[in-house]
Amino acid sequence: MEFSPLANPLATVAQLETSNxxxxxxxxxxxxxxxxxxxxxxxxxxxxxxxxxxxxxxAILIFMRYWLGPEAxxxxxxxxxxxxxxxxxxxxxxxxxxxSARSVINVYAFLDSIPTTYTDLSQLPEGxxxxxxSTYTTRKRRLFSVEVEVxxxxxxxxxxxxxxxxxxxxxQALDAFTYPRGQHLARRAMAHLNTGLxxxxxxxxxxxxxxxxxxxxxxxxxxxGVKLPGVEWWEVFDVDREELGFLVVGFLSVGTFAAEExxxxxxxxxPMTVAELDEELDVRRVSSGNASLEVDAPQNSSTGVxxxxxxxxxx
Amino acid sequence: MSQMATPVAQPKKGLNRHFVxxxxxxxxEMLQKLGEGTFGEVHKARHRYTREVFALKKILMHNEKDxxxxxxxxxxxxxxxxxxxxxxxxxxxxxxxxxAEGRKRAILxxxxxxxxxxxxxxxxxxxxxxxxxxxxxxMLQLFKGLRYLHDNHILHRDMKAANLxxxxxxxxxxxxxxxxxxxxxxxxxxxxxxxxxxxxYTSLVxxxxxxxxxxxxxxxxxxxxxxxxxxxxVFGEMFKRKPILAGQSDLHQLQIIFVLVGSPNTQTMPGWExxxxxxxxxxxxxxxxxxxxxxxxxxxxxxxxxxxxxxxDWRKRINAIDAIEHxxxxxxxxxxxxxxxxxxxxxxxxxRRNARGQKQALPPAPAGGTVxxxxxxxYTGAGPPPSGAHWPNVERGRHGPQDxxxxxxxxxxxxxxxxxxxxxxxxxxxxxxxxxxGGGPDxxxxxEGRYPAHPPRYGGIDRGPRHLDQYxxxxxxxxxxxxxxxxxxxxGERRGSHESGHSREGHRDRDDRQDxxxxxxxxxxxxxSRPFGRDRRDGRTRSRSPERRDxxxxxxxxxxxx
Numbered sequence: 001m002e003f004s005p006l007a008n009p010l011a012t013v014a015q016l017e018t019s020n021x022x023x024x025x026x027x028x029x030x031x032x033x034x035x036x037x038x039x040x041x042x043x044x045x046x047x048x049x050x051x052x053x054x055x056x057x058x059a060i061l062i063f064m065r066y067w068l069g070p071e072a073x074x075x076x077x078x079x080x081x082x083x084x085x086x087x088x089x090x091x092x093x094x095x096x097x098x099x100s101a102r103s104v105i106n107v108y109a110f111l112d113s114i115p116t117t118y119t120d121l122s123q124l125p126e127g128x129x130x131x132x133x134s135t136y137t138t139r140k141r142r143l144f145s146v147e148v149e150v151x152x153x154x155x156x157x158x159x160x161x162x163x164x165x166x167x168x169x170x171x172q173a174l175d176a177f178t179y180p181r182g183q184h185l186a187r188r189a190m191a192h193l194n195t196g197l198x199x200x201x202x203x204x205x206x207x208x209x210x211x212x213x214x215x216x217x218x219x220x221x222x223x224x225g226v227k228l229p230g231v232e233w234w235e236v237f238d239v240d241r242e243e244l245g246f247l248v249v250g251f252l253s254v255g256t257f258a259a260e261e262x263x264x265x266x267x268x269x270x271p272m273t274v275a276e277l278d279e280e281l282d283v284r285r286v287s288s289g290n291a292s293l294e295v296d297a298p299q300n301s302s303t304g305v306x307x308x309x310x311x312x313x314x315x
Numbered sequence: 316m317s318q319m320a321t322p323v324a325q326p327k328k329g330l331n332r333h334f335v336x337x338x339x340x341x342x343x344e345m346l347q348k349l350g351e352g353t354f355g356e357v358h359k360a361r362h363r364y365t366r367e368v369f370a371l372k373k374i375l376m377h378n379e380k381d382x383x384x385x386x387x388x389x390x391x392x393x394x395x396x397x398x399x400x401x402x403x404x405x406x407x408x409x410x411x412x413x414x415a416e417g418r419k420r421a422i423l424x425x426x427x428x429x430x431x432x433x434x435x436x437x438x439x440x441x442x443x444x445x446x447x448x449x450x451x452x453x454m455l456q457l458f459k460g461l462r463y464l465h466d467n468h469i470l471h472r473d474m475k476a477a478n479l480x481x482x483x484x485x486x487x488x489x490x491x492x493x494x495x496x497x498x499x500x501x502x503x504x505x506x507x508x509x510x511x512x513x514x515x516y517t518s519l520v521x522x523x524x525x526x527x528x529x530x531x532x533x534x535x536x537x538x539x540x541x542x543x544x545x546x547x548x549v550f551g552e553m554f555k556r557k558p559i560l561a562g563q564s565d566l567h568q569l570q571i572i573f574v575l576v577g578s579p580n581t582q583t584m585p586g587w588e589x590x591x592x593x594x595x596x597x598x599x600x601x602x603x604x605x606x607x608x609x610x611x612x613x614x615x616x617x618x619x620x621x622x623x624x625x626x627x628d629w630r631k632r633i634n635a636i637d638a639i640e641h642x643x644x645x646x647x648x649x650x651x652x653x654x655x656x657x658x659x660x661x662x663x664x665x666x667r668r669n670a671r672g673q674k675q676a677l678p679p680a681p682a683g684g685t686v687x688x689x690x691x692x693x694y695t696g697a698g699p700p701p702s703g704a705h706w707p708n709v710e711r712g713r714h715g716p717q718d719x720x721x722x723x724x725x726x727x728x729x730x731x732x733x734x735x736x737x738x739x740x741x742x743x744x745x746x747x748x749x750x751x752x753g754g755g756p757d758x759x760x761x762x763e764g765r766y767p768a769h770p771p772r773y774g775g776i777d778r779g780p781r782h783l784d785q786y787x788x789x790x791x792x793x794x795x796x797x798x799x800x801x802x803x804x805x806x807g808e809r810r811g812s813h814e815s816g817h818s819r820e821g822h823r824d825r826d827d828r829q830d831x832x833x834x835x836x837x838x839x840x841x842x843x844s845r846p847f848g849r850d851r852r853d854g855r856t857r858s859r860s861p862e863r864r865d866x867x868x869x870x871x872x873x874x875x876x877x
Contacts, residue, residue: 070337093385094392096497101382144382148421151383155337156391156408 008161011205015068024074030271030280031067031075032200033261037117037270038063038080039198045088048107049099053194054162059084059091060197061160061204062150068205069153078146081108081272086146094158101140105131117270118262160204163193167213170237174217179226188220189213195254196247203250207243214239215247340411340424343371359429369406371424390492391425393469401460403427403480403490430480430488432659434549437481438556443659447617450553451650453479455639456487457546462635464489465509465539468498472520474545476552485656494520498539503634509540511630521545523568524558528579529629531569532590540629543638547624554612566595576625577604584627616643 021031039060046056063084085108092099106128113129131139151158167189176182193216196203203212214234221228234244261270271277343360349370350357358371374387394405404427411422434453437443445453457479464471471478472494480488500512515535521527527544529537551559560575562568569592573579578601579587587593606625607618620643623633633641644650 089382090388093381093383094388096499098385147382148423151388152337152408152410152421152423157395158388158392159396 006161006166006210007208008204009157010208011065011068011202016202016206019067019074021067021074021076024076026075026277026281027284030284033265033270034075034080034272034277035064035067036198036200036257036261037272038084040117041081041111041272042084042088043194043198044111045084045104045107048110049088049092049103051088051092051095051097051099054164055091055095055097056088057162057164057194057197058095058158058160059088062091062154062158063087064202064205065154065157066150068202069155075277076274078149079273079277081112082142082146083150084108084272085143086150089143090147090150090158101143102136105136105139105143112272115269116267117265161209163209163213163216164190166209167193167216170210170213170217173236174228174233176217176221176226176228181224181226185217185220185224185226188224189216192216192219192251196251198258199250199254200257201250201253203247207247210237211239211243211247213237215244215251218244219248219251337408337410338426340409340422343369343409343426345371358424360426368429369426370429371409371426374423374425386493387423387425389495393492393495394425394427397464397467397469399460399463400486401456401488402463403430403488427490428482430482430490432481432483433477433490434479434481434487435476435552437659438476438552440659445553446648446651448648448651449656450550451644451648452485452653452656453481453487453553454546454550455644455650456653457489457549458635458638460487460489461539461542461546462639464495465498465542465635466502468500468502469495470498470516470537470539471495471542471545473522473525474542474549475522475525476549476558479549483658485651485653500538503539503636505634505636507634508631509538509543509629509634512536512538523565524548524561526565526568527629528569528572528584528587528627529590531565531572532587532592532596534590534629538629539634540632543624543632543634544629546635546638547621550621550624551610554610559609569596570599573599574602575604575609576606576622576627578602579627585630587627616641616646619643 019031022028042060042063043056046053046059051059066083066087085104089099089101089104092104109129109131110125113125115125168186171177171182171186171189176185179185193212196212196216214237218228218234220226232241234241269276271280342363344363346359346361346368348356349359356373358373359368360371361368374384376384391405391408394403398404406426406428409424409426411424413421438445461471461474469492471489471492473491474489478489478491480490482488496516498512499514501510503509513536516537518530518533518535518537521530521541525545525548527537527541530541548559560568560571562571573596577583578599579596581588587596606622610618610621613621620633620638620641623641624638626632
């Protein structure tokens with residue numbers, strides 16, 4: 001009767017294959033870019049809010065899940081930055097580290113003031129932009145309304161089992177800490193788990209935590225050069241070779257994807273607000289000679305998300 | 316550019332993107348309202364497709380200060396994480412979208428299985444008799460639920476009979492996790508009591524009548540032992556059919572606790588003197604405790620379990636693991652099997668009867684009052700506590716309980732119930748109070764009212780004369796709304812109980828009563844938070860509908876006049 005606390009409800013094919021943004025005519029690649037940037041934004045905000053990584057991970061997963069939900073507004077209605085703020089506000093609210101709406105809004109105002117999405121950390125702007133009381137009130141109202149939308153969209157599933165502790169337990173089970181580089185190995189594995197959070201393939205929403213933990217260990221061991229048992233040890237943890245292989249590729253592809261994104265966007269900003277999004281769509285329309293919106297997109301590693309490609313003619 | 320938002324493929328949306336987890340309210344047929352309160356209404360509803368019956372709890376969003384109510388969020392989160400036979404399951408959430416244009420705020424409901432009864436309702440029902448085997452069955456289920464919660468680092472923090480739901484299959488489930496929270500400490504271990512906590516938690520938890528002494532003394536590093544105390548109160552309540560420790564203020568609560576189980580000393584409650592709320596206790600009369608006298612209906616083993624649960628020392632209070640293994644559950648009569656528990660009167664049947672006979676529940680003591688003597692004069696703890704477990708019939712009621720703030724004019728609403736208490740407490744010879752329920756002149760109509768014509772018997776013992784102190788009226792309204800802190804929200808359930816008061820003992824003059832009625836009608840009854848299918852008293856509306864109540868009252872009045 002008691003369910004496994006180690007499992008998460010996973011996204012279904014139907015949830016993955018379409019999105020409301022695509023129904024709204026947003027190019028799939030742009031949607032993917034925005035989601036990725038939004039996840040990074042959430043991570044950054046979490047760090048600035050001094051939240052533990054566990055809470056940040058919950059927030060990123062709430063953010064990721066939001067776009068898969070039935071009611072999820074498209075990016076046209078719900079700008080990614082507000083959804084990101086609502087996600088982190090929610091994740092913090094249910095954790096032991098509640099953050100006030102004011103702190104969240106201030107942090108997002110600061111992040112918004114950074115002119116480039118893929119920015120050099122040494123060139124961060126100085127000081128925090130001032131958020132006036134009226135702006136604050138407006139933004140707070142927006143935050144709260146999006147908060148409820150997020151809750152609905154994710155079916156109120158606000159908790160996720162994260163693979164971090166499992167990963168650690170597995171490392172112990174593998175006697176990894178007896179190796180001289182055991183700690184390094186653990187650190188790499190954790191790093192991969194953090195990277196996986198940002199995956200445009202929604203690795204955390206399509207795979208159970210134990211599989212993620214095993215894949216992170218496998219990958220980290222290869223990188224660090226720690227020799228794990230020669231046998232198929234992952235089977236002990238209920239992961240088969242196929243899933244392991246898929247996840248390893250998935251983890252690795254995040255880096256590639258990020259590099260492509262950085263190159264594509266350069267010093268520009270990934271559109272997070274509705275206004276920025278419209279601007280971006282305009283730019284694309286112009287550069288493609290008003291033919292279609294699917295232009296100039298970086299060819300990312302496939303996620304299986306079909307491009308809806310519905311041309312938006314009139315405007 | 317905003318027209319871009321007009322989706323090209325809009326029609327596909329509804330078709331393709333419908334996933335389980337959060338459904339539309341239109342999937343449910345609303346059947347009847349089960350109750351309403353500060354944090355929402357509860358409806359009974361049938362799912363249109365599965366035909367299953369659920370209880371839908373509406374989440375009210377008054378407090379915009381922090382967005383979605385944290386208590387609701389906590390409860391949802393916890394319920395989603397939990398899965399145990401003795402913990403109420405959260406089926407899903409349902410959304411009601413206002414039909415109006417634009418993005419109006421949606422109304423959200425928590426969908427849980429419909430449970431036929433809540434324990435306090437059952438205990439109020441004069442037709443329901445619990446055998447000891449049945450009590451054991453329920454207690455065992457309660458302990459299993461608590462063991463599961465505590466083992467999963469969860470403190471319920473609002474243990475009480477009204478939060479224990481029971482269905483006609485003999486299943487008991489713990490409900491209402493609005494005050495529950497994660498417990499950051501090591502979980503209780505077999506044979507080792509409830510351990511100690513290292514960090515502080517808010518002490519504004521647990522409905523007063525079920526609040527353990529350490530919380531009343533403002534221990535902030537509390538442990539799962541607080542839930543075990545509540546379980547002990549529930550255990551006693553199953554025999555007494557009413558809350559066993561119905562204090563009128565936090566201080567009074569502490570007094571009657573010490574009267575019942577004995578005054579604290581360095582043996583029974585090490586460290587009590589250093590607790591912030593300990594100061595007034597020093598001046599109280601020493602009490603040896605009267606648990607065994609008050610619970611004569613319990614056999615020695617049962618009494619030892621009760622003693623273990625109502626232990627003053629929170630470190631030594633029995634934990635749920637050990638309670639399950641207590642010899643009480645291994646001696647005759649053995650706990651009944653769930654499936655052998657008799658079906659109680661069908662709810663509708665019950666409801667109707669109650670509508671007539673106003674099976675009223677006792678009012679809850681709202682949580683979150685301040686502790687300590689009030690500035691307004693009534694009992695401040697100076698001097699010995701009133702003798703026995705009951706208050707002397709002084710004019711206390713007029714002032715309201717001390718922790719509810721001054722009885723200011725701004726609280727016109729609560730005046731009614733407050734007053735009624737004086738009705739209940741004063742002016743009545745002790746004999747009437749004691750014998751009332753046995754058929755004294757002040758009883759309500761025969762066969763109706765809260766107390767059966769024949770005092771319920773447990774194991775052949777007539778417990779009649781030992782009931783004391785039952786009609787503590789409700790005084791939650793008004794205050795309910797005031798408290799903004801979710802932790803402080805009155806945990807009032809089971810309102811409406813005050814009516815039962817007059818069925819047996821109100822004989823104050825009529826005008827007075829009418830005033831009270833008016834006061835009652837005038838107030839908009841905010842405090843009633845009774846989630847999940849409690850109190851299904853009436854086929855149509857709830858017994859707590861003011862009109863009905865007034866009708867009952869009128870009828871009763873006629874009876875008295877006769």
